Structures are given as structure tokens and as C-alpha cells.
Amino acid sequence: MSETEPNWEWYRSFLQVLETGSLSAAGRALGLTQPTVGRHIESLEAALGLKLFTRSFDGFSPTDAANELRPYAVGLAATTAALRRVASGHGTGVRGTVRVTASEVIGVEVLPPILAALRNEQPELSIELVLSNKVEDLLLREADIAVRMFRPVQEALVAQRVGAIEVGLHAHERYLAQQGVPKSMSELSRHTIIGFDKETAFIRSVQGKVKDFSRSRFAFRADSDLAQLGAIRAGFGVGACQAPLAAKDPRLVRILASEFSFTMDTWVAMHEDLRGSARCAVTFAALASGLKAYIEGGVSQETES
Structure with a gap:
């Protein structure tokens, strides 16, 4: 293993090659040239003393070492993105980016008007919405706030049941x-x-x-x-x-x-460390209020038999 500390850019390229299976596709996703991505992979392999990919007939196949490293690289990516969101919120007033995760139906059918009203009130706030039925790990900062259809069990989370x-x-x-x-x-x-x-x-x-x-x-x-x-x-x-x-x-x-x-029990949750964040606190409150209003908004009429 080299004494050289791996550069974050190398990990970004590593993740994209894992995701796309080729240097050229990874380069397009990152806005880099294919040779640059190739050099990043070579540099990372040299720094770690590991072979990460083997060339196959249909692209680049990850080695066992690459697959073991994947979750740690994903964690680095999540932490880096969270760092940027935290930095975006510094300054006067409510500002910056909040990453919200919710199921498909909630994210597409329910949240847009809630988030639009929030944006009208807080024009310096930006929203990243992740549509997923998977459980996003708030403890790893993959998202700032989650709308979940079950009670979060992690002790490090602030959670509110909305109905x-x-x-x-x-x-x-x-x-x-x-x-x-x-x-x-x-x-x-x-x-x-x-x-x-x-x-x-x-x-x-x-x-x-x-x-x-x-x-x-x-x-x-x-x-x-x-x-x-x-x-x-x-x-x-x-x-x-x-x-x-x-x-x-x-x-x-x-x-x-x-x-x-x-x-379906419905909860809004975020990491307790974000309690003092103005951007997250305002978004959390808007989601909780809007979802409660949605739930209490009425029941569809049943047809007469």
C-alpha cells in the first residue's frame, strides 16, 4: 500500500465505474474524460495496493476488494454531500439545501404542493427529493429528513408522528x-x-x-x-x-x-444533530404540518351498493 492519501476525486470515479461498468460512461456522468477516470482508478489502486477492476468483454467488472470497499465509498459520498448541504445553510435567515426522502406516491402526489408553499415562504431554500421506498439511513446522512410509513427506532433521530x-x-x-x-x-x-x-x-x-x-x-x-x-x-x-x-x-x-x-402510520424524522439547523427545522415543520393536513383532508366517497 502506498503512503499517498487517496484523493476524494478518485473515490468519485471509483463509484461511477462501479455504477456504470465503464470508464467512458463514468466520465460522461462526472464530466471528465475517459483517460482522467482511468488515471483516477489507477491512482486509487496504487494508493490502496489493491486491484479494483478487471476488464471483461462488456466493460469493467469489480473485484472482491472493490465490492468490499463499495459501502465505505458510498458513505464518503453521503458525508461529502451532507457537508455541502450544511455549508449551504450558513448565513442569515433560512437558506441552503435540504435533502428529503419519501415513497413514490408521497413524493409525487403529496409533497409537491407542500414544498411549493414552503419555497414561497423561504425563497432561499432548495429541496432535493429522493423518491424511494427503501429506508434511507438518516444516521449516515444519506438524507436530512425522511417521511416514513413506520416508527423510526434509532435513538439518534428526532421523529414526529403526523397521523x-x-x-x-x-x-x-x-x-x-x-x-x-x-x-x-x-x-x-x-x-x-x-x-x-x-x-x-x-x-x-x-x-x-x-x-x-x-x-x-x-x-x-x-x-x-x-x-x-x-x-x-x-x-x-x-x-x-x-x-x-x-x-x-x-x-x-x-x-x-x-x-x-x-x-399506514406516518412519521417525519431527521437526525437529532440537525435540530439546530434553520433549513432543516423549517422544512421538518412544513412537512409535518402539510402531511397532517393531507391525512385529515377527507375520505373518498364509497359507491352505493
Whole structure:
């Protein structure tokens, strides 16, 4: 191993080659030339005394050493990005960048008007929104604030419960006019059902509460909640949808409310070290208030049977 301390730029190039599988693609992503990325990789290998990639017929393949280093390089990237966000917030007033993570549906359908109102009040504030159903690690500063559908358990987090979002079965009025309204869960067998593709721990927990809602019965399967919502709106069939969201569209009709209903606890969380950050405190409060208003905004009307 060389005595030379690896440069952060070398790790950036390393991560991009891991992600893209080639020097040229990594260079395009970073705005660097292919030879420059190649030199970064060579320098990092020399500094660490490790072989990080082998050239294959379809690009660069990571070695076992590279795969072991990946999480540490990712941590460096997250820390560097967090450092820049913290630096952006220094100065008078509320300013800088806040990185927020939320699920697809919450991020696309619910947060934009909340964040737009926040921006109007705080014009020097910038938002980075990560749409992901994965659990972003706030302790590693991959995000500043997270909207989560479960109670955060880490002690180093500041968390506020904003309510429980009810989920029910919905269909477009056009579909129900054509196919009729199911009067019981058993009648769903003759209807087109929209649902998930891959089973997760959360889905298994929901299935324990709601009977007769299994993958084998779905005519439309997608792991993207947005794709399922799009199919419901298009009149494809019957699917699960957040009740407050469906209530905003009078064409979406709730069915079998007494037989199919579950709630998702909703929390806003951030690292306790950010409590004194004006940019994060203001954003945290706006998200908590806006999500509470969304949850309490109403329940979609159930069709008469």
C-alpha cells in the first residue's frame, strides 16, 4: 500500500465505474474524460495496493476488494454531500439545501404542493427529493429528513408522528359503470384486480389483515405504487389506494370500505444533530404540518351498493 492519501476525486470515479461498468460512461456522468477516470482508478489502486477492476468483454467488472470497499465509498459520498448541504445553510435567515426522502406516491402526489408553499415562504431554500421506498439511513446522512410509513427506532433521530393514512380499495367510475360494483370481497373474483408483483415484509403484514387479496388474483402487477395508481386512474380495474389521495379525485370511487381497510402510520424524522439547523427545522415543520393536513383532508366517497 502506498503512503499517498487517496484523493476524494478518485473515490468519485471509483463509484461511477462501479455504477456504470465503464470508464467512458463514468466520465460522461462526472464530466471528465475517459483517460482522467482511468488515471483516477489507477491512482486509487496504487494508493490502496489493491486491484479494483478487471476488464471483461462488456466493460469493467469489480473485484472482491472493490465490492468490499463499495459501502465505505458510498458513505464518503453521503458525508461529502451532507457537508455541502450544511455549508449551504450558513448565513442569515433560512437558506441552503435540504435533502428529503419519501415513497413514490408521497413524493409525487403529496409533497409537491407542500414544498411549493414552503419555497414561497423561504425563497432561499432548495429541496432535493429522493423518491424511494427503501429506508434511507438518516444516521449516515444519506438524507436530512425522511417521511416514513413506520416508527423510526434509532435513538439518534428526532421523529414526529403526523397521523395514519388509510388505504382502501378504489376504482375509476368508468370501470364500475362497465363492470358493476362488487358487493363483497368474494365478488372481486370476477373483477380485474391491480396489485403488487414481488411480496415484501410490509405486504405480508397487510395480507394478514386483509383476506383474499393475493398476487395470483392480480391482472395487473407492479411493484411501483405510482404504476398501480396510474392503472386505477386509467380504469384498468380495482386497486388499493390511499383514501386521502383518492378523495381529491371524484372519479375515483371507494368500494368495500368495511371489508378492506388498513392504515399506514406516518412519521417525519431527521437526525437529532440537525435540530439546530434553520433549513432543516423549517422544512421538518412544513412537512409535518402539510402531511397532517393531507391525512385529515377527507375520505373518498364509497359507491352505493
